[in-house]
Amino acid sequence: MRILLTGGAGFIGSAVQDIYIQAGHEVAILDDFSTGNPAYIHPRSQVYRADLRDAAAVERIMQEWQPDVVSHHAAQIDVRFSVAQPAADAQMNILGSLHLLDAAVRIGVKQFIFASSGGACYGELQQIPAPETHPLQPISPYGIGKVTVERYLHFYHQTYGLPYVILRYANVYGPRQGMTGEAGVITAFIRAFLTGQTPVIYGQGTQTRDYIYVADVAQVNLQILGWPSPLTLNVGTGQETSVLELYELLRQLIPTKIRPQFLPARPGEVARSVLDISYARQVLGWQPQTSLVQGLQATLDWYRQVLQ
Numbered sequence: 001m002r003i004l005l006t007g008g009a010g011f012i013g014s015a016v017q018d019i020y021i022q023a024g025h026e027v028a029i030l031d032d033f034s035t036g037n038p039a040y041i042h043p044r045s046q047v048y049r050a051d052l053r054d055a056a057a058v059e060r061i062m063q064e065w066q067p068d069v070v071s072h073h074a075a076q077i078d079v080r081f082s083v084a085q086p087a088a089d090a091q092m093n094i095l096g097s098l099h100l101l102d103a104a105v106r107i108g109v110k111q112f113i114f115a116s117s118g119g120a121c122y123g124e125l126q127q128i129p130a131p132e133t134h135p136l137q138p139i140s141p142y143g144i145g146k147v148t149v150e151r152y153l154h155f156y157h158q159t160y161g162l163p164y165v166i167l168r169y170a171n172v173y174g175p176r177q178g179m180t181g182e183a184g185v186i187t188a189f190i191r192a193f194l195t196g197q198t199p200v201i202y203g204q205g206t207q208t209r210d211y212i213y214v215a216d217v218a219q220v221n222l223q224i225l226g227w228p229s230p231l232t233l234n235v236g237t238g239q240e241t242s243v244l245e246l247y248e249l250l251r252q253l254i255p256t257k258i259r260p261q262f263l264p265a266r267p268g269e270v271a272r273s274v275l276d277i278s279y280a281r282q283v284l285g286w287q288p289q290t291s292l293v294q295g296l297q298a299t300l301d302w303y304r305q306v307l308q
């Protein structure tokens with residue numbers, strides 16, 4: 001298949017790119033490299049350097065590449081930035097997505113895959129773990145952006161017949177992750193441990209997340225290609241881990257005597273987050289293959305290499 005992958009120079013997008021290319025698909029990446037890294041681009045990927053806020057550029061690229069599938073992973077992913085500058089966040093995450101959707105309809109894309117966020121869309125959980133039917137009550141502009149694009153997908157599907165898949169990711173972690181993301185705490189802890197700095201815990205460390213390894217996320221993206229629309233799937237592990245538990249797990253992998261520093265909890269972040277993944281299991285026969293300890297070890301090995 002011919003795939004246009006936005007955000008393909010980023011942490012998750014570049015892993016999705018690699019698995020697509022390995023499977024024999026043709027991939028073009030649309031990225032402005034604001035957080036993405038040119039080093040993560042596969043030699044077989046076509047690259048379009050462009051900003052999704054530039055509607056004319058998006059249109060030109062879509063017309064030129066004529067993808068069967070659009071996989072939309074580009075985003076402004078910093079929740080705190082979205083709280084501080086909601087308009088700038090919306091310009092990228094909402095308007096940028098609309099430019100892509102409009103162009104996708106015009107060229108007759110066969111599948112539009114959207115990287116959404118379980119943690120950010122569901123808000124404070126009323127049901128644990130949260131199924132796909134959980135109410136959408138985002139508590140940050142970042143989450144509002146994800147829910148809004150999901151609603152637009154429904155609209156474009158109803159009105160223009162655009163087929164779509166929404167993947168609601170839990171907290172993705174692994175090699176190549178930056179520190180601003182939703183699962184940035186793992187990267188932040190590893191960096192602090194490896195460089196002898198004091199790790200920071202916001203709040204009391206009792207907040208929980210569902211941490212999923214990036215290779216397992218890439219695998220879902222591969223399995224979902226060509227799947228009948230519309231479909232919304234949680235992509236997580238179904239396991240809840242607190243920041244303190246994570247800290248202890250990492251301390252066992254990287255022995256250290258450094259004590260963490262506790263700072264006030266940050267606005268726009270939920271107390272608990274864990275996704276029910278039984279639907280993805282049932283529909284796709286998919287389930288994560290990497291345990292948290294295995295994933296942390298692989299992430300640690302990668303950081304040891306890059307920080308050398």
Ligand SMILES: NC(=O)c1ccc[n+]([C@@H]2O[C@H](COP(=O)([O-])OP(=O)(O)OC[C@H]3O[C@@H](n4cnc5c(N)ncnc54)[C@H](O)[C@@H]3O)[C@@H](O)[C@H]2O)c1
Pocket residue numbers: 006007008009010011012013030031032033034035036037050051052053072073074075076077092096115116117118168169170171172173178181182183
């Ligand atoms: N990391 C997580 O835990 C997580 C969880 C849920 C959802 N997501 C979603 O998955 C996607 C990928 O996240 P990530 O963690 O890999 O982030 P990332 O920052 O590593 O990747 C985002 C990519 O988008 C590009 N980009 C940003 N703004 C752009 C613009 N205006 N035009 C073109 N390209 C632009 C960046 O350069 C980067 O390559 C995002 O949509 C994010 O919201 C991530």
